[in-house]
Structures are given as C-alpha cells and as structure tokens.
Amino acid sequence: xINKIVPSIEQALAGTPDGAVVAIGGFGxxxxxxxxxxxxxxxxxxDLTLVNNNAGNAEHGIAALLKTGRVRKIICxxxxxxxxxxxxxxxxxxxxxxxxxxxGNLAERLRAAGAGIGAFFTPTGYGTELALKADGxxxxxxxxxxxxxxLEYPIRPDLxxxxxxxxxxxxxxxxxxxxxxxxxxxxxxxxxxxxxxxxVVELGQLDPETIVTPGIFVHQVVLIERVVTQxxxxxx
Amino acid sequence: xxxxxxxxxxxxxxxxxxxxxxxxxxxGIGMPTTVGNHIPASREVLLHSxxxxxxxxxxxxxxxxxxxxINAGKQPVTLLAGGAYFHHADSFAMMRGGHLDICVLGAFQxxxxxxxxxxxxxxxxxxxxxxxxxxxxxGAKQTWVxxxxxxxQGQSKVVSACTYPITGLACVKRIYSDLGTLACTPQGxxxxxxxxxxxxxxxxxxxxxxxxx
Numbered sequence: 001x002i003n004k005i006v007p008s009i010e011q012a013l014a015g016t017p018d019g020a021v022v023a024i025g026g027f028g029x030x031x032x033x034x035x036x037x038x039x040x041x042x043x044x045x046x047d048l049t050l051v052n053n054n055a056g057n058a059e060h061g062i063a064a065l066l067k068t069g070r071v072r073k074i075i076c077x078x079x080x081x082x083x084x085x086x087x088x089x090x091x092x093x094x095x096x097x098x099x100x101x102x103x104g105n106l107a108e109r110l111r112a113a114g115a116g117i118g119a120f121f122t123p124t125g126y127g128t129e130l131a132l133k134a135d136g137x138x139x140x141x142x143x144x145x146x147x148x149x150x151l152e153y154p155i156r157p158d159l160x161x162x163x164x165x166x167x168x169x170x171x172x173x174x175x176x177x178x179x180x181x182x183x184x185x186x187x188x189x190x191x192x193x194x195x196x197x198x199x200v201v202e203l204g205q206l207d208p209e210t211i212v213t214p215g216i217f218v219h220q221v222v223l224i225e226r227v228v229t230q231x232x233x234x235x236x
Numbered sequence: 237x238x239x240x241x242x243x244x245x246x247x248x249x250x251x252x253x254x255x256x257x258x259x260x261x262x263x264g265i266g267m268p269t270t271v272g273n274h275i276p277a278s279r280e281v282l283l284h285s286x287x288x289x290x291x292x293x294x295x296x297x298x299x300x301x302x303x304x305x306i307n308a309g310k311q312p313v314t315l316l317a318g319g320a321y322f323h324h325a326d327s328f329a330m331m332r333g334g335h336l337d338i339c340v341l342g343a344f345q346x347x348x349x350x351x352x353x354x355x356x357x358x359x360x361x362x363x364x365x366x367x368x369x370x371x372x373x374x375g376a377k378q379t380w381v382x383x384x385x386x387x388x389q390g391q392s393k394v395v396s397a398c399t400y401p402i403t404g405l406a407c408v409k410r411i412y413s414d415l416g417t418l419a420c421t422p423q424g425x426x427x428x429x430x431x432x433x434x435x436x437x438x439x440x441x442x443x444x445x446x447x448x449x
Contacts, residue, residue: 027287027288027306027324028287028306028310029303029304029306029310030287030303030304030305030306031304053367077365077366077367077368078365078366078367079363079364079365080363080364080365084363087363088363091363092361092363098364100364100365100366101366102366102367102368102369102370102371103286103324103328103366103367103368103371104324104328104331104332104368104370104371104375105370105371106324107323107324107325107327107328108325108328110325111325122332123332123374123375124332124370124371124374124375125370126374126404126405127402127404127405128370128401128402128403128404129356129401129402130366130370175321176304177302177304177305177315177321178285178287178288178289178304178305178306178321179304180288180321180322180323181287181288181323181324182323182324183323184323184325185323185324185325212323
C-alpha cells in the first residue's frame with residue numbers, strides 16, 4: 001500500500017542533510033508552509049540554500065531560519081520588504097549570499113527542473129544586470145526570430161516544503177485560492193517534496209478533474225490544523 | 237501661461253480612460269494599483285495578478301479579508317465570478333507569452349526610446365529586489381508607465397538614456413505623467429496630450445529632449 005501520510009513534521013523532515021537546497025513555497029501571506037519552516041529550524045540542518053520568492057518578514061518563518069545562521073545562500077526575486085531587517089543585516093554584512101532572479105524566471109527554472117529541461121531561453125532580463133553570472137560575466141544569449149533571449153538553467157531543490165489544502169495518501173493535492181502560487185512548480189522540481197494539508201481525504205474523494213498537483217510529485221503529506229481568522233479568512 | 241499638474245487620482249483616471257473594453261491588464265504595485273478604481277463599471281476589464289489570479293476584484297469589505305487571496309502588493313482582494321486561480325509558472329506564462337494586453341508600471345526612469353529602469357537604484361547598500369518587474373516589462377503587448385515626470389529634486393525621469401539599472405530595453409510604449417502623456421518610439425518621444433495651459437515647447441524644455449507633435 002502506498003501511504004505518503006506522515007504523522008508528524010518532525011518525522012517528515014528527519015534526515016534533511018547539511019548543505020541541502022530547500023525550496024519554500026508561499027507569496028505574501030498566502031501559502032507559506034510556516035509549520036514546515038519551524039520544523040526545519042528544529043531539525044537543525046546547516047549550510048542551507050533557500051529558494052523562495054521573498055527573504056522573510058520580521059522574525060518569524062524564513063526570517064527566523066535566516067537568524068539561526070544556518071543559511072548560506074538565498075535564491076529569490078524580492079528580498080526587500082518593510083520588515084525584512086533580518087535578511088537586510090545578513091546581506092549587508094556579507095554573511096548571506098543572494099542570487100536575485102526575476103520572479104517568472106524563478107518559477108520557470110523550477111518548472112524546468114521538474115520537466116527535465118536542460119536549460120531554456122527567456123526574454124526576461126535581457127540587457128539587464130540580471131543577465132550576468134555571479135562572477136559578472138554575461139550569461140549566454142541568443143537572438144531567435146528577431147528577439148533577444150538569455151539562457152537560464154533549472155533550479156533543482158533537494159527538498160521542497162509547500163502548503164496545500166487537501167491531500168490523500170497517494171500525495172494528490174489541491175490548494176486554496178492564491179495560496180497555490182509556487183507550490184505546484186516547487187513540488188515537481190524537488191527530489192523530495194513535503195506538503196502540509198488541512199484535510200486528508202480518502203482516495204477518490206479529490207475530484208480527479210481538479211487535482212492540481214498529482215501525487216507523483218509529492219513524497220510526504222502532513223496534516224496540520226487550520227488557523228482561521230475572525231473574518232473566516234486564513235491567517236498568515 | 238500657467239498650468240496645473242494632474243493629481244494622483246486624475247493621473248490614475250487618465251490611464252484608466254485608455255484601457256479598452258475586454259482588455260486583460262496587470263497593474264503594478266503602488267500607484268498603478270489605483271488605476272483599477274477608475275475603470276468604469278460599464279467596461280469589462282480582466283485584471284491579472286502575478287501571484288496567480290485572473291479576474292481579480294476590488295478589496296473586500298472590512299472584516300471579510302482572506303489572507304489566501306491577496307494581490308501582488310500583498311493586500312487582500314476578491315475574485316470576480318468567472319475568475320481563476322493558477323500557479324506561478326502559468327501566471328508568468330501569461331506575461332511572457334504575450335497574453336496580457338497592457339501592464340501599467342511605475343518607474344525611476346524611462347528613456348525616450350522606451351528603456352525602463354524601475355527595480356533598483358544601484359546605490360551602495362541598497363537591497364535589490366526585482367519581483368515580476370522584468371517579466372512584465374517585456375511580456376505584455378503594451379507596457380505603460382505611470383509616474384510624476386520630475387523627481388523630488390526636480391530632475392526629469394524621462395531621459396535620453398537611463399542611468400539607473402535597466403529593467404527592460406525598448407519596452408515602454410507610453411508614459412502617463414502628471415504633466416502629460418507621451419509615446420516612446422524608436423525615433424524618440426511623441427506627444428499624446430498635455431495638461432491644459434502647458435505648451436509642447438515648455439514640456440520639451442522641462443524634459444530636456446525633443447518631443448514630436
């Protein structure tokens with residue numbers, strides 16, 4: 001019997017090695033796998049490379065993980081926030097490497113990893129500072145049908161941590177509203193994907209027409225409690 | 237002759253006036269977001285949000301916020317009937333694949349031929365952040381910039397060549413500003429409209445560049 005349901009976050013994240021590349025879903029308040037990030041902090045892996053759209057807020061979630069000093073590098077599109085002071089301090093003092101990636105290239109580099117694409121030409125970033133490699137030399141470019149493109153390579157995380165809504169023991173997932181964001185591409189990109197869900201259902205109870213992430217991309221599913229605001233919305 | 241600058245509301249209304257019925261539009265964070273408030277209810281316009289929403293509706297009533305339903309600026313929004321959710325790779329395929337009719341962005345600088353600089357000041361110690369700006373700038377069928385024409389120090393943000401780091405080359409088609417509306421063309425600037433009382437010669441003098449009539 002295939003059963004990807006794991007009883008605890010601790011069990012799901014056990015054995016995460018030092019040096020792992022970890023993709024973490026979420027955009028703004030939506031889809032951040034807060035419980036899994038806390039679990040990764042407790043698990044204690046060091047020398048991590050994180051992949052996320054942002055670089056943490058205040059001192060919770062990713063910011064708390066950065067504050068432990070266990071992150072070597074972050075690959076993201078928008079680190080600067082009003083309350084990203086933990087990142088700002090580490091970045092300015094040279095303790096944290098930043099690879100800044102246009103948001104669409106970030107999503108596509110993850111998708112490419114999941115789809116087995118070796119590299120792809122993207123128009124985004126052509127002629128900009130972000131078409132340079134870390135050493136300052138230009139990335140490969142090509143003109144195709146009169147348009148200019150930059151060659152970008154996949155990002156293949158060792159581990160993806162995502163927040164979904166409902167799941168079953170085969171790992172099939174649905175999401176809630178705009179909390180979907182990076183979840184599906186991070187799930188397909190990683191060697192191992194751990195998803196939290198707010199409801200575990202029997203096989204067949206997710207409408208097969210509306211499963212967003214098929215279970216083949218998911219390795220472990222952990223049930224967590226839903227946090228409901230007074231408005232009925234889902235709190236960050 | 238004296239002239240009056242467009243207020244932020246008037247500028248947003250001026251941009252909204254040019255968004256046609258049936259258009260699919262991405263409004264950038266900050267000032268461009270306010271354009272949505274000026275699209276007449278009689279006109280059906282689909283708003284796209286980079287974080288996976290098409291058919292985005294206005295802000296919810298107080299107390300009705302759902303933090304799984306936010307816009308690119310991380311503010312709570314709503315979904316119109318017929319709206320859809322999708323993941324990030326699909327959302328940016330809509331941008332880069334040329335499926336959006338118009339995007340409206342803010343800018344630090346725009347060159348006369350439409351180069352855009354809006355993501356990074358390049359100053360020492362500044363934390364860079366790009367988000368979806370580069371994908372939007374080069375992906376939409378038309379990229380419009382909305383900004384005050386002058387910096388707080390009185391320098392023109394419309395320039396012959398951008399000195400701030402570039403977001404996209406030759407991507408801006410129109411500049412909507414507090415003093416008038418300009419087209420960026422391979423030959424340089426062309427006037428679309430001026431605020432009442434401002435002459436083309438005076439605007440050209442303020443910008444420091446020729447503007448074709």
